[in-house]
Each structure stands twice: as C-alpha cells, then as structure tokens.
Amino acid sequence: MEEKIVFLNEDGRPNAEAVVQMMEEKQFSQLRELLSDFPAADIAELFLDIPDDKDPLLFRILPKEMAADVFVEMDTDAQERLLYSFSDRELGEVFSELYMDDTVDIIEEMPANVVARILRLSPPEARKQINELLKYPEDSAGSVMTTEFVRLRKDMTVEEAFLAIRRVAIDRETVYTCYVTDEGRRLEGVITVKTLLLSEPDASLSEIMEENVVSIETHADREEVALMFNKYGFLALPVVDAENRLVGIITVDDALDVMHEEAEEDFAVMAAVTPTEEPYLRTGVFRIFVSRIPWLLILMLSATFTGMIISGFESALAACVALTAFIPMLMGTGGNSGSQSSTTVIRGISLGEIEFKDTLRVLFKELRVAVLCGICLAAATFAKVMLVDAYLMGNPQVTPTVALVVSLTLLVTVVAAKLIGCILPILAKQVHLDPAVMASPFITTLVDAVSLLVYFAVARTFLGI
C-alpha cells in the first residue's frame, strides 16, 4: 500500500506529488473537482513541479472553463510543450478563450511553426487582429494593449449602456471602464460602471461621461504606460492612433507586468547582466553564463587602463610602497560615491523626474553633496591614517604629508566620481542609450582610473616622487 500524500501544501496550494499520485491512480474526476477550487496562477505553478511528460494529461484533466486561464499563466517552455501535444481542436479551443493581448504575448514567444499553426486555426477576424497587434514595435504601448474593450455611443442612455455592456462582457477583459467614441471611432469620453450605477437609468451618456480623457499613443514607449498608471491610478488606459482613433486599451494588470519587467530590466542592467525573462532557478547554467560573461570581459579589459596608469607610476610606488596600501580604499570609496549618484539619477530618469533640461540643476546639487561628502570622508581618512597606520601600526613611511595626500585625493575623487556618476546617465539617455548601463560597474571602472591619476598627481606634487 502506498502512503497517501496530503493534497494541500502548508501554504494552502495543491501538492504536486499528491496530484501526480492521483493521476497515476486514474482518479481524474476527483482531481478535476479538487483543482477547480484553486486560482489559475496556482494551477499553472503545479505544471512547474510535476514531470514534463505529465503536462498534457494534467491539462486535459482541468475543467474546460479553467484551461485557457491556466494556459496564460504558465511559463513559455511549458506552453510550448503543451502546444506541440495539442490536437487542432484543443488548440482552437484554448485560443478562442484567450484575450487578444494574451494571445499575442504567447505568439511572440513561440517558434515560427507553432505560430503558423495558431494563426491557421484562428478565425479570420481574430487572425487579422493578431497580425495587427504583432506589427507594433516591441516595448511600445501598442504591443501591450488589448483590442477587446467596451465601446459606447454618447447618445445612449444609462440603461442602454448596461444592455450593451451585458451583451459583450463575457469577451471583454474589463468592463469597468467604458469608452465613448463617435462614428469615426474617435475617442470622445470615458465612463465607469461606478458612475453608471450611480446615475438615473434614463440619463444620457453625453451628460455624465468624462470628456477629458487621458490617453496614450500606440507608439509611445511602454515605460510611459507604467508612469501614467503610477501617476493617475487608472484601471485602464485608452490607446489611440495618430488620428485620436481608439484602437485598444491597456488594463492595470498588464501595466503591472510592464512595471515589473521594466524594474527587473533596470536591476539586471545595473548589475551588468543581460536581462533574462525566466525565473532564476529555471534558467540554465549556460544561459546565465552567456548573460554575464560579455560584461565581465568588457569591464575586465577596460580595467587594463587602470593597470597602465599604475605601471606608469611604478618608480614612484617603488619609492614609497606605503602609497600602494591606500589604492583599494581610494578606488572603492570613489566607486561607491559614483554609483550612489548614478543609481539615484538613473531611477530619476526612469520615473520621469529628471530630464535633459535638468542637467545643470542635477550637476549643481551633486556638486554640493559631493563637497560635503568629500570633506567628511577626507577628514575621517586623515584621522584614521594618522591614528591607525602611522601611530598604531607604526609604519615609518606614513608621514602627515602622506596622510594629507591620501585625504586630498579622496576629496577630489569623491567630487569627480559624483559628477561623473550623475552626468553619464543623463548623457546616455540623450543619445538614446539605456541610462541603466551607466551604473556601478561602468562608473566604477571609470572612477578607478580617475582616482589613480589624481592620486599620483597629488603624490608627485606633495611628496616630490
């Protein structure tokens, strides 16, 4: 007798082993019954935890009305495996249940032969819409929107509007924000179900709709989508073409995904990693390696310059070897100062707070912060060098002049690092590079070189070496 595995995990989600066991014992209808109680996202997670070859069977066990929702939540690899196992009828059924924007998201990730099959099995009207959505540039508002929304006319009464909403609701991702358009599909107003609920049944939409509609153009960057949701707290944002014709809407859950992906991208780029979409634990070792090694190589080779600078001062260093001991601290503090500024400015740019016209304000602000930080750090260093290196460790080479050289270098380095750190992201943005590239790793490499040049120049002046 096999031991019965408990169906629920501690976190209240279905246990993968229990599910597999029930499948093996062919308790299909009981399993269907049990699974029908869970949100689609939890079921999709199950597919990650059961063996890959069990995916098709589990998917067929799911209640019909749930299958499409679960499919959307699955990761790309699992979707692809399932698509290969689907009959044409199954594939048609799943995709006919999907919202248009989810269909397009899936298609964008699939290999060409799968895409061809999906398009072949879609009804002509859907195929046309899919093709149109696929045309929008990646990362544009058009590529995130859905074409399924509720469209009303301003001569409708509230009662008629409710009838219209009821008629189409089942196929629409959101019904709570409805859009009023004229015959030319131009956006005239917006009205929420809440307003409709609070109005008299015979009121005309033209009286109660909000005419000042905030919208976004199809070609706007999707970063702007995230900013607008953040600012206005919408449930949906209308997307219009160049003639102000309403072509789609972006719902708040898609905006959430965009924000999430944008933040992940920034994090990755700032750590000098090529962004990947898969969760870490499911990404292969080689793929992680490929996402990291180019940056390491580039940064390593650019560190050659710092090496050259040191080589150029070998004789000076030989004359006063004690100077070498302060190199890591100078480079480290410079790098940290620079990346504080660059991260702050990079985020400011991402959030639309800092623009090119603010360059001088940012520079002036960073200059003042840098001078304060620099003086503070230089004083601390002077005290520390005299106390620890000269007095406690009794290094005869560490004279007050050496302490002064180190402190002075630190002051200049911190100021230079903060100015470099704040200006480079702004310049990168201006030449249409991702400002996040100008984060810690890059700034540090540059600041390393600067700090060494300053160090040796100051040392030469004061110590005459």
Add this chain to the structure above:
Amino acid sequence: MEEKIVFLNEDGRPNAEAVVQMMEEKQFSQLRELLSDFPAADIAELFLDIPDDKDPLLFRILPKEMAADVFVEMDTDAQERLLYSFSDRELGEVFSELYMDDTVDIIEEMPANVVARILRLSPPEARKQINELLKYPEDSAGSVMTTEFVRLRKDMTVEEAFLAIRRVAIDRETVYTCYVTDEGRRLEGVITVKTLLLSEPDASLSEIMEENVVSIETHADREEVALMFNKYGFLALPVVDAENRLVGIITVDDALDVMHEEAEEDFAVMAAVTPTEEPYLRTGVFRIFVSRIPWLLILMLSATFTGMIISGFESALAACVALTAFIPMLMGTGGNSGSQSSTTVIRGISLGEIEFKDTLRVLFKELRVAVLCGICLAAATFAKVMLVDAYLMGNPQVTPTVALVVSLTLLVTVVAAKLIGCILPILAKQVHLDPAVMASPFITTLVDAVSLLVYFAVARTFLGI
C-alpha cells in the same frame, strides 16, 4: 500691458506661470473653470511649480468636488503647508471627502500637532477607524488597506446586491469586487460586478459567488501584497484578521504604490543610499548628504582591511612591483562577478522565487556559472597579459609565470566572489536583514579583501616572494 502667457504647456498640462498670472489678475472663476478639466494628479503638480505662498489661494479656487482628490496627490510638504493655512471648516471638509487609507497615509507623515487637529475635527466613527489603522505595523498589509469596501450577504439576490452597491458606492474606493461575509464578518465569498451584470436579477449570491477567496492577513509583510497582485492580477485583495474576519481591502492602485516603493527601496539600498521618499530634485542637499555619508564612511573604514593586507605584503610587492598593476583589474572583476550574483539572488528573494530551502541549488548553480566565467576570464587575461604587458609594452618583470599567477588568481576570485555574492543575501534574509544590503558595495568590499589574499598566496607559491 503684460504679455498673455499660453495656458497649456506643450505636454497638454496647465502652465504654472499662466495660472499665477490669472490669480494675480483675480480671474478666479475662469481659472476654476479651466482647471476643472484636468486630472487631480496634474493639478497637484501645479502646486510644485507655483510659489509656496500662493498654495492656499489656488487650493481655494479649485472646484469643491476636486479639492480632496488634489490634496491626496500633493507631496507631503505642500500638504503640511496647506493644513496650517486651513480653517477648521476647510480641514473638516477635505478630510470628510478622503478615503480612509489616504487619510491614514497623510496622518502618518504629519507632525503631532497637525495630527491632533485632524483627529479632533473628524467624526467619532472616522476617528476610531483612523486609530485602528494607525495601529498596524508600518510595512504590514494592514497599514496599506482601506476599511471602505462593499460587503454583501449570501442570501441576497443579484438585484438586491445592485441596490446595496448603489447605496454605498459613492463612499467606496472600489465597488467592482464585493465581499460576502457571514454575521460574524467572516469572509465567505467574493463576487465581481462583472459576474453580477452577467447573472439573472433573481439569482442568489450563494450560487454565483466564488467561494475560494485568496486573502492576506493584516500582519503579513506588504512585500507579499505586491507579490500576490503580480501573481493573480486582482483589482482588490481582501485583508483578514487571525479569525478570518474581513477587516479591509487593498486596491490595485495601492498595490502599485507598494510595488513602486519596494523597488525604489531596493534600488536605493543596493546603491548604499538610505531610501528617501521625496523625488530627487525636491530633496535638499543636506538630506541627500545624510542619506549617503554613513554608508560611504562604513565602506571606507572596512576598506582599511584591504589596505592592511597590502601593507602586509609590501616586501613582496617591492620585489615585483609589476604585480601592483594588476590589483585594480583583479579587484574590479571580482567585485563585478560578485555583484552580478548578489543582484540576481536579491531580486529572486524579493520576488519570492528564491527561499532558504533553495540555498544548495543556488550555490551549485552559481558554482557552475562561476567556473565557466572564471575559465573564460582567466584565459582572456593570460592572453592579454602576455600580449599587451609582456610583448607590446615590453615589461621585463611580466614573465609567463606572472601571467599565470594573475590568471589563476582571477579564476579563484571569480568563483569565490560568485559564491559569496549568492550566499550572503540568502543568509541576510534568514536573520531578518534586508537582503538588498548585500549588494554591490558590500560584496565588493569583501571580495576586494578575498582577491588580494588569494593574489598574494598564489604569488608567493609560484614566484617564491
């Protein structure tokens, strides 16, 4: 004659100078008319751009029904200034229009005397709710929720439900997701307005409600709130107490704010900056200085150890000064390798993908990635040192053995850095520290010391110095 300033900026938002000019020319009703067309967030931005002493006047010009919405969107400083200028009646009017969670957010930022005044002017029932909300720990789900939601009973029909919704809609932040509770206020089900619209008027809620409700406890971390919205795509999430009694809901726009703040906090901590809430351009120089200097000081002083390591090997370095030139490259590449791993793992933890039980899997994955990266970088370095330093620059001290020492050190450093980088954030989380603290600056400082120790050990072995 003064020149007339155009009322709209290029971006379609009201121009601050034009607004000030109209205020000075006492065109109050025209201005009110013009402003009533803009979203509250745009008006709130106006308050940033006009002189502070004009704030109270502009606020009084706003249409009454708009004032509270605008007030919520303003930044804390402007809110505080306005509160001081309000009469008791004005203050009461604004706060009676606010949703409970917004009230609490504002109160949390205000000085004690202002808070006392707000509480004194609130009706007793509101005061009680405010006090309860204020009791939840900062960063808990309870502190983000609102107590104003639609509560239904399961013996209601669809028609009765719509009546109930209509009755309370005006005061509720969202009506689209309604909650079904029993007499003990325990959560029994959830139903959306979309489902209600699609159901027959005489259907009973008990038949059509969704009984499997995903909810969160009041004391759960607000990070979890963000994760749940990301995973399930909700419009609202019910918050329950330990006895599964419904005490509030979190709406998607508040979840968006939470996600946004959590990401900003991570960015700040990872750049070794104390997070501030104000936008960069509006934060004072001294406040920026204070948010940065402690980290710089700590990191600088911890770099003392690297200095000590170098001092300890001064004689070895004096024997082969060429070795000094490779120190920045070794430390830099080590630091970059480590921060790639730490950033990836920090994000994985934030997103709930990596937990303590995954430690070994993460370590093993990073080990393999590190060996691949290490071999690749070591080979590139060996080639570069022999070609550039030995051959092109003709440095007689740079022998193949030196190149080997540098390459070998690099390999070991990269492996050590990646292991340190992935394990520290996990350990930090385990002892309830913010994993983001283990980002680049900290990892770099630690890896610097490790790489130097390895370097000198390897050099000693191979070069006999």
